[in-house]
Amino acid sequence: xxxxxxxxxxxxxxxxxxxxxxxxxxxxxxxxxxxxxxxxxxxxxxxxxxxxxxxxxxxxxxxxxxxxxxxxxxxxxxxxxxxxxxxxxxxxxxxxxxxxxxxxxxxxxxxxxxxxxxxxxxxxxxxxxxxxxxxxxxxxxxxxxxxxxxxxxxxxxxxxx
Amino acid sequence: xxxxxxxxxxxxxxxxxxxxxxxxxxxxxxxxxxxxxxxxxxxxxxxxxxxxxxxxxxxxxxxxxxxxxxxxxxxxxxxxxxxxxxxxxxxxxxxxxxxxxxxxxxxxxxxxxxxxxxxxxxxxxxxxxxxxxxxxxxxxxxxxxxxxxxxxxxxxxxxxxxxxxxxxxxxxxxxxxxxxxxxxxxxxxxxxxxxxxxxxxxxxxxxxxxxxxxxxxxxxxxxxxxxxxxxxxxxxxxxxxxxxxxxxxxxxxxxxxxxxxxxxxxxxxxxxxxxxxxxxxxxxxxxxxxxxxxxxxxxxxxxxxxxxxxxxxxxxxxxxxxxxxxxxxxxxxxxxxxxxxxxxxxxxxxxxxxxxxxxxxxxxxxxxxxxxxxxxxxxxxxxxxxxxxxxxxxxxxxxxxxxxxxxxxxxxxxxxxxxxxxxxxxxxxxxxxxxxxxxxxxxxxxxxxxxxxxxxxxxxxxxxxxxxxxxxxxxxxxxxxxxxxxxxxxxxxxxxxxxxxxxxxxxxxxxxxxxxxxxxxxxxxxxxxxxxxxxxxxxxxxxxxxxxxxxxxxxxxxxxxxxxxxxxxxxxxxxxxxxxxxxxxxxxxxxxxxxxxxxxxxxxxxxxxxxxxxxxxxxxxxxxxxxxxxxxxxxxxxxxxxxxxxxxxxxxxxxxxxxxxxxxxxxxxxxxxxxxxxxxxxxxxx
Amino acid sequence: xxxxxxxxxxxxxxxxxxxxxxxxxxxxxxxxxxxxxxxxxxxxxxxxxxxxxxxxxxxxxxxxxxxxxxxxxxxxxxxxxxxxxxxxxxxxxxxxxxxxxx
Numbered sequence: 039x040x041x042x043x044x045x046x047x048x049x050x051x052x053x054x055x056x057x058x059x060x061x062x063x064x065x066x067x068x069x070x071x072x073x074x075x076x077x078x079x080x081x082x083x084x085x086x087x088x089x090x091x092x093x094x095x096x097x098x099x100x101x102x103x104x105x106x107x108x109x110x111x112x113x114x115x116x117x118x119x120x121x122x123x124x125x126x127x128x129x130x131x132x133x134x135x136x137x138x139x140x141x142x143x144x145x146x147x148x149x150x151x152x153x154x155x156x157x158x159x160x161x162x163x164x165x166x167x168x169x170x171x172x173x174x175x176x177x178x179x180x181x182x183x184x185x186x187x188x189x190x191x192x193x194x195x196x197x198x199x
Numbered sequence: 200x201x202x203x204x205x206x207x208x209x210x211x212x213x214x215x216x217x218x219x220x221x222x223x224x225x226x227x228x229x230x231x232x233x234x235x236x237x238x239x240x241x242x243x244x245x246x247x248x249x250x251x252x253x254x255x256x257x258x259x260x261x262x263x264x265x266x267x268x269x270x271x272x273x274x275x276x277x278x279x280x281x282x283x284x285x286x287x288x289x290x291x292x293x294x295x296x297x298x299x300x301x302x303x304x305x306x307x308x309x310x311x312x313x314x315x316x317x318x319x320x321x322x323x324x325x326x327x328x329x330x331x332x333x334x335x336x337x338x339x340x341x342x343x344x345x346x347x348x349x350x351x352x353x354x355x356x357x358x359x360x361x362x363x364x365x366x367x368x369x370x371x372x373x374x375x376x377x378x379x380x381x382x383x384x385x386x387x388x389x390x391x392x393x394x395x396x397x398x399x400x401x402x403x404x405x406x407x408x409x410x411x412x413x414x415x416x417x418x419x420x421x422x423x424x425x426x427x428x429x430x431x432x433x434x435x436x437x438x439x440x441x442x443x444x445x446x447x448x449x450x451x452x453x454x455x456x457x458x459x460x461x462x463x464x465x466x467x468x469x470x471x472x473x474x475x476x477x478x479x480x481x482x483x484x485x486x487x488x489x490x491x492x493x494x495x496x497x498x499x500x501x502x503x504x505x506x507x508x509x510x511x512x513x514x515x516x517x518x519x520x521x522x523x524x525x526x527x528x529x530x531x532x533x534x535x536x537x538x539x540x541x542x543x544x545x546x547x548x549x550x551x552x553x554x555x556x557x558x559x560x561x562x563x564x565x566x567x568x569x570x571x572x573x574x575x576x577x578x579x580x581x582x583x584x585x586x587x588x589x590x591x592x593x594x595x596x597x598x599x600x601x602x603x604x605x606x607x608x609x610x611x612x613x614x615x616x617x618x619x620x621x622x623x624x625x626x627x628x629x630x631x632x633x634x635x636x637x638x639x640x641x642x643x644x645x646x647x648x649x650x651x652x653x654x655x656x657x658x659x660x661x662x663x664x665x666x667x668x669x670x671x672x673x674x675x676x677x678x679x680x681x682x683x684x685x686x687x688x689x690x691x692x693x694x695x696x697x698x699x700x701x702x703x704x705x706x707x708x709x710x711x712x713x714x715x716x717x718x719x720x721x722x723x724x725x726x727x728x729x730x731x732x733x734x735x736x737x738x739x740x741x742x743x744x745x746x747x748x749x750x751x752x753x754x755x756x757x758x759x760x761x762x763x764x765x766x767x768x769x770x771x772x773x774x775x776x777x778x779x780x781x782x783x784x785x786x787x788x789x790x791x792x793x794x795x796x797x798x799x800x801x802x803x804x805x806x807x808x809x810x811x812x813x814x815x816x817x818x819x820x821x822x823x824x825x826x827x828x829x830x831x832x833x834x835x836x837x838x839x840x841x842x843x844x845x846x847x848x849x850x851x852x853x854x855x856x857x858x859x860x861x862x863x864x865x866x867x868x869x870x871x872x873x874x875x876x877x878x879x880x881x882x883x884x885x
Numbered sequence: 886x887x888x889x890x891x892x893x894x895x896x897x898x899x900x901x902x903x904x905x906x907x908x909x910x911x912x913x914x915x916x917x918x919x920x921x922x923x924x925x926x927x928x929x930x931x932x933x934x935x936x937x938x939x940x941x942x943x944x945x946x947x948x949x950x951x952x953x954x955x956x957x958x959x960x961x962x963x964x965x966x967x968x969x970x971x972x973x974x975x976x977x978x979x980x981x982x983x984x985x986x987x
Binding site: 098131132189 | 889900905940943949950956965
């Protein structure tokens with residue numbers, strides 16, 4: 039049962055990803071991206087990463103995707119669809135992407151991965167919180183400063199003048 | 200004593216050189232006081248010569264001074280320079296110094312007002328230096344060096360008034376003729392050097408005595424004759440006498456110094472020095488040359504009208520006497536005649552200079568620039584106007600004519616005795632030599648008195664000129680008086696004898712009889728001369744008297760008309776031949792000068808038209824062509840194609856590669872991606 | 886079926902899709918979507934390795950959190966830039982932004 043579910047979720051993710059990059063309509067791409075992000079969150083559930091799954095939905099879908107749709111709306115006339123990519127670059131780009139994929143797959147299947155007992159703890163939130171504030175305090179603070187800078191940068195870049 | 204003599208000899212040599220150097224470099228500043236510099240230096244030189252002269256009585260067979268120093272050494276031989284003063288050299292030194300000093304004093308008056316006054320005295324200085332060098336030299340090479348210097352000084356002095364074309368030509372002629380003689384001298388010197396091995400005269404004498412020329416006696420004869428060629432050139436013997444009459448273009452004191460007393464005597468002096476190594480055959484040749492010269496020059500002198508020309512030919516003739524004397528072996532007689540001749544010939548020239556000076560001034564006052572002041576036909580009756588000059592000239596003329604009580608008689612008598620003795624010894628054709636000697640004596644007496652009568656006696660043809668004649672200044676008179684006093688016989692014979700017709704005085708005793716090491720027996724010659732002495736004396740008295748009487752008849756009493764006799768003789772063209780100097784100059788012109796000029800022009804044409812124009816310029820044309828091609832290669836090929844080609848290639852590539860920068864970010868990303876893939880593949884291989 | 890390699894393969898596919906999207910798409914916002922795909926694939930990798938790697942800690946999760954945070958910040962700034970681009974050259978077609986063309 040869970041295997042079938044897993045395959046379905048995986049198929050959703052991959053199919054949505056395809057539609058994101060191949061769709062001629064930008065809104066369709068955005069919606070496909072939504073489905074991809076949902077699928078990814080499902081994959082996280084399968085990987086017993088409950089906190090991350092929730093965070094993914096909240097931030098990615100609720101924040102970033104909305105922002106992207108904002109961008110789409112603000113920079114396009116909604117009634118004219120976007121033009122597809124040029125053909126030359128399509129071929130070369132596809133070739134390159136495929137090569138990358140092939141290389142990665144080769145590496146994946148030729149490496150003996152370290153294996154141990156799968157991690158199956160019930161709730162990760164507390165553990166993540168502890169880690170964040172003990173071992174990863176410095177990156178935490180730096181990321182907060184970075185967020186501040188990004189905030190200021192975005193505000194500056196979109197000034198009226 | 201020897202050390203002192205060294206310094207004195209070196210002073211003697213270099214004082215006139217100092218005079219020359221000072222006057223050449225500072226003459227412009229000294230100007231009219233130049234004569235004080237040279238008179239003081241030459242005066243000191245005269246005193247030194249007198250010191251050497253005083254020593255000849257104590258050194259009869261030894262030298263007064265002999266020093267030498269090494270000049271250079273190369274491998275197998277070395278050349279030395281040195282000074283040799285024996286009695287002959289000491290007497291000659293005094294003669295040179297005395298005549299030079301007197302000529303310096305005379306020139307103060309004669310050359311007054313000349314624009315190149317200081318340079319004249321400078322040239323006299325270098326001449327005296329060179330002449331001293333010849334006298335003092337102990338080796339043939341050193342003598343040769345000063346020989347050439349004397350030739351140069353003569354050139355400078357003859358051509359002193361070089362603005363006149365005739366003077367410029369004359370000095371050139373003198374120098375070149377001297378050079379012809381010097382070639383022979385050099386070849387002879389080299390023959391002697393390569394056979395014996397040294398240039399030193401004493402070394403040569405010893406070498407010949409030791410037999411360096413055994414089996415080669417003809418070579419020694421040839422060497423002797425060749426060295427004598429230098430004397431032929433320098434002492435104006437036939438056939439190289441042509442320069443001496445032309446040399447009269449120089450100032451008269453120069454003629455007195457150089458062409459009467461000293462330079463022309465250098466040839467005789469040289470023969471005296473090398474007398475020991477001259478073979479009998481060479482001496483015979485020398486005697487014949489001297490005899491021909493003596494007779495020939497005397498014949499030419501009869502018809503000359505220029506007062507200095509007469510004296511010039513007279514000098515040539517007297518030099519012939521001296522050479523003839525040496526040739527017949529009358530060694531001491533020849534040298535004796537050299538000394539006496541120096542005195543009276545210098546006096547004669549200076550007197551003629553005095554006359555010319557007076558004539559010049561007179562013509563200048565008359566504003567007459569066309570009449571020749573040296574032509575005797577324009578003179579006449581100067582006896583009353585210029586008494587001192589007249590008496591000095593008369594005394595010298597008596598001396599040269601061989602009248603007893605005067606010095607010329609003694610020396611000429613000795614020479615004529617020598618020629619007679621030679622004939623007695625050899626007979627046959629050698630009768631020519633006494634005939635030449637006595638013939639020249641009679642002719643000499645004739646033309647010298649002709650000169651006296653035409654100049655000082657009779658009525659002057661041009662009264663105007665005569666009116667303005669006056670005696671010369673004191674600086675010119677004093678040397679005349681001194682020299683005429685030295686022309687008396689007793690000067691040369693005291694204190695040994697006061698017999699006016701006995702020539703064996705101090706000079707004869709001072710000059711030793713050298714022994715000839717080349718085959719001549721001087722003892723036999725001495726005996727024969729002794730036997731012929733009286734005969735010669737009587738004959739010379741007779742010929743002198745006849746000559747003077749004929750001259751009186753022609754020119755003083757005018758009982759025989761000179762012009763009718765000369766036109767009568769001219770039926771045989773004799774007058775013309777004599778007047779035109781036997782046409783020697785013209786013959787040389789046709790046979791020597793003109794062919795040489797043709798060859799010279801041919802060489803010039805080859806060098807200029809062919810070599811310069813075609814060959815040298817051809818190289819230039821060739822180089823230009825190569826340079827054109829090279830320039831073309833550099834510009835068209837290297838610059839345009841290679842260098843610019845690189846630029847164009849770079850530009851082409853740049854244009855092509857520019858297309859990759861299309862500004863679209865995605866393409867850069869694509870490029871980056873492909874690069875990463877490539878890198879991974881490459882890394883994966885290794 | 887739910888082993889490490891399958892998760893990694895899924896991540897690889899997402900990654901390649903993302904690369905293709907970045908390189909090929911002409912619209913600037915579409916490129917941003919491709920970038921989000923790439924970041925998500927990285928996240929999947931982190932979480933998968935954390936679960937199957939034998940670690941007792943949750944470092945992978947922390948990394949994934951950071952990645953999400955950075956993705957958000959970057960998306961914000963990038964969209965601000967795209968808005969600016971749109972204001973300056975009037976279109977979001979990236980091939981129109983070729984002022985740096987050589």
